[in-house]
Amino acid sequence: MITFKEKAGEEIFSPLFMCAVEFFLSNEYPGDSGTWNAIDFFLKKRGPFLPSQDRMYLKGLRDSHMSLYEVIDVKLNQSLTLRDLLEENQPLITLKEKRGTHFICQWDLVGARVVKTPIAHLLAGGNLLLSRDAANEAKEVIHQITKVMMSKKNLRFFQEETKDPVLMIKKMWVKEIAQAWFMEQMQKRQEPTLFNYDGDKLQFYTIEFPLKGSLTEVVKILNKLPELKPHDLEDVAHAWIWPLKERKDVSRRHKQKPKQEKIREVFIDTHVDYEDGRSYRLFAELKIKGKKLIIDVNSEQRANMSEDFFQTHLTSLAGKPIRIQHDLKRASEETNLSSNELTLGLSMEEEEQLKEQFFDRHYREWIDSPLPALKGKTPRAAAKTKTGLQHVIDLIKDMVNAELRAVKQGSKSSPYNFDWLFAELGIQRHLL
Numbered sequence: 001m002i003t004f005k006e007k008a009g010e011e012i013f014s015p016l017f018m019c020a021v022e023f024f025l026s027n028e029y030p031g032d033s034g035t036w037n038a039i040d041f042f043l044k045k046r047g048p049f050l051p052s053q054d055r056m057y058l059k060g061l062r063d064s065h066m067s068l069y070e071v072i073d074v075k076l077n078q079s080l081t082l083r084d085l086l087e088e089n090q091p092l093i094t095l096k097e098k099r100g101t102h103f104i105c106q107w108d109l110v111g112a113r114v115v116k117t118p119i120a121h122l123l124a125g126g127n128l129l130l131s132r133d134a135a136n137e138a139k140e141v142i143h144q145i146t147k148v149m150m151s152k153k154n155l156r157f158f159q160e161e162t163k164d165p166v167l168m169i170k171k172m173w174v175k176e177i178a179q180a181w182f183m184e185q186m187q188k189r190q191e192p193t194l195f196n197y198d199g200d201k202l203q204f205y206t207i208e209f210p211l212k213g214s215l216t217e218v219v220k221i222l223n224k225l226p227e228l229k230p231h232d233l234e235d236v237a238h239a240w241i242w243p244l245k246e247r248k249d250v251s252r253r254h255k256q257k258p259k260q261e262k263i264r265e266v267f268i269d270t271h272v273d274y275e276d277g278r279s280y281r282l283f284a285e286l287k288i289k290g291k292k293l294i295i296d297v298n299s300e301q302r303a304n305m306s307e308d309f310f311q312t313h314l315t316s317l318a319g320k321p322i323r324i325q326h327d328l329k330r331a332s333e334e335t336n337l338s339s340n341e342l343t344l345g346l347s348m349e350e351e352e353q354l355k356e357q358f359f360d361r362h363y364r365e366w367i368d369s370p371l372p373a374l375k376g377k378t379p380r381a382a383a384k385t386k387t388g389l390q391h392v393i394d395l396i397k398d399m400v401n402a403e404l405r406a407v408k409q410g411s412k413s414s415p416y417n418f419d420w421l422f423a424e425l426g427i428q429r430h431l432l
Contacts, residue, residue, distance in 0.1 A: 018126035060115040066174040107401040111177035128181040138180035200299035210319040243280040
């Protein structure tokens with residue numbers, strides 16, 4: 001028989017097991033003479049033989065509960081500063097912590113148990129890192145359940161079962177936090193469903209039009225089409241890009257699915273840096289090789305539109321197109337292989353400078369790009385409303401967090417500095 005540990009794996013089992021142990025140790029259970037607690041039982045038997053700091057920690061663990069926290073500040077080998085997301089009226093908490101500062105980053109959202117002792121606030125062992133979506137879902141469910149449980153009728157009932165009914169209710173929060181974390185971890189194991197910027201399922205196609213008659217005439221027609229821009233491509237005499245028009249209607253990209261149907265989705269956005277210094281979001285790429293017009297697109301919908309479009313404009317100058325569908329997994333493997341072999345011949349400092357310039361350009365365009373996460377609004381426009389501003393802040397926090405995590409995992413030497421972006425959008429530090 002396969003155990004849960006074997007099925008889920010160590011990386012899922014261990015955090016959940018630690019949460020379960022801490023819940024067991026802190027919870028109260030009915031006994032012959034009222035309620036009993038495992039830590040109280042242990043301290044009664046072995047407490048006199050323990051160092052005072054151990055006794056204080058166990059008492060703090062007994063009186064603790066798991067909550068959702070946002071990490072405000074991380075001081076390596078020293079401390080973590082947390083904001084309670086479930087009890088928002090609580091002051092910030094600074095924990096004495098060493099080990100956790102090596103894997104926890106600023107703006108992480110973590111399900112954690114804060115152990116309060118007379119000497120310091122400490123982090124217990126069972127910590128669950130959640131995405132913002134998972135944390136918000138858990139927060140919403142917990143608030144709904146807590147509202148019902150905190151009614152006068154229920155509190156009177158719980159008083160017969162426990163000395164502190166409010167604390168008992170808070171101790172139940174761990175179930176919803178752990179469930180949200182577990183579901184998210186299982187979703188990460190699924191192959192993601194990939195979409196392009198339009199919200200169409202990602203699938204790469206190459207369309208080949210056999211050209212008839214005068215090549216000069218074909219080039220002349222393509223150069224006159226307002227949808228296309230001539231593009232310099234190595235070893236290709238004639239090439240174009242088809243920039244994607246920005247649309248206000250982005251409903252396909254943010255349709256809400258029922259929770260039971262929730263799947264892992266990834267949106268792929270393709271850009272090209274053009275000769276005029278601008279970066280264009282691509283609809284298609286075109287080139288002429290030999291007697292063929294070759295068009296590359298990333299969805300079946302775009303392939304259909306491209307075939308219709310060029311058959312209409314080239315008429316008798318192009319024959320019936322051939323459509324080639326590419327295998328996504330093979331394309332991914334080939335891309336990874338080629339990227340591992342690619343070297344720019346630059347020093348580390350020069351590479352970092354190039355990356356910095358790329359991110360500067362990317363995020364300056366990001367400010368004025370309609371985003372599915374903002375229901376089609378640009379960050380600049382969304383930041384002008386109270387609700388939209390919070391969504392924009394959360395997005396930037398997640399971007400900062402991703403940069404800091406990349407540094408801790410060793411894939412970057414230093415994080416990108418987003419301070420200018422906060423300033424550009426008029427976001428004051430106290431709002432964070």
